[in-house]
Amino acid sequence: MDWYTGNTAYDTVLTIAFGFAAFVLVGGLFAQSPYGRFATTKIGFNLNPKLGWLLMEIPATVVFAVFYLSGPNRFEPTSVVLALIWLLHYGNRGWFFPLSIRQVPGKRGSFNVSVLGMGMFVTALHGYLNxxxxxxxxxxxYDTGWLTDPRFxxxxxxxxCGFILLVRSEAIVRNLRDKDNPGATEYRIPxxxxxxxVTSPAYLGELIAWAGFALLTWSLAGVVILLITAGNLVPRAFATHRWYREKFADYPTDRKALIPFVM
Structure with a gap:
């Protein structure tokens, strides 16, 4: 089966998305995206974590809604189910997660504006393609038979499985900070x-979730977001593992970076 859809606009955006995925995969080998513990003030200005995450993820929901609702099959059963899976993910990632962050009062070093722009570009691409x-x-x-297909x-x-691992891991990290006094401590061992x-189970959960998404949609749009996510999170997971081991002398020695018992 040919990779293209026959829709010129869609196929052009998909090609751009694969090009960007290649850029992220290569770029991730040399530097970490400047947010969170790897934030920097060298490029642009910084935003607080809640606002940064919210602004970065909004395009996914908005763009997805615009293009999904403009399609002729928007009320077909399979399309609705796929949209609900999408909304499950971005209801958490785009709304619950940023609004539930327990940030250190006054901290503005977690979201560089360069990360914001890159993130908005990715989430807009992702929203449109899906x-x-x-x-x-x-x-x-996507006829009704797709809902009983083994791939789905x-x-x-x-x-x-990935989504549960992601959400549970984020909850553990969030609860390391007292909601009434989030500035009491900035980093602790979860x-x-x-x-x-592993050091980064949330990253592992995200990768598993998008792998499952690529399979259940059987689409190149799913492959693209998996590649972009891997390009960003895999090297970041190893950098995070090194960071914890350097910062905490009592960090568990048997804990791997990303894949249990392997690496």
Whole structure:
């Protein structure tokens, strides 16, 4: 089956997205995106974490809604199910996560404006590629039979496993800070659940979730976001692991960086 859909605009954006994924994969080998513990003030100005995350993720929801609702198949059962899976992810990532951050009072070093611009570009791409694909069904694959296809069923299970790992890991990190006094301590060693095995279980969960998403949608749009996520999070996971081991003398020696028992 040809990779392209036959829709010139969609195929052009998809090509751009793959080019950007290649850029992220290569760039991640040389430097970490300047946010969180790797933030910098060298480029532009900084925003507080809540505002930075919220602004960065908003395009995903808005762009997805615009292009999904403009498609002829927007009310078809399979398209609706795929849209609900999308909304599950971005309801958490785009709204709950940023609004629930327990930030250190007055801190503005976590979100460089360069990261914000790059993130908005990625989430807008992602929103368009999936919103348009689901509701236009360019490949004519999303009839009701898709909901019982093994690729969809296995993909849903993989996605939900990753999503649960992601959400639970983020909750553990969030609860390391007292909600009434988030500035009491900035960084502590997290324990429990995925942290028993790896330093970055949230990153692992995100990667598993997008792998499942690529499978359950059986689309190149899903492959693109998996590649971009891997290019950003895999090297960041190793950098985070080194950071914890250097900062905390009592950091668990048997904990791997990203993949349990492996690396």
């Amino acid at each position: 919103g348009a694909f689901f509701s236009h069904d360019y490949k004519h694959q 069923l296995v993909g849903v299970v993989v996605y939900l 324990y429990g659940f995925g942290f028993r095995f």
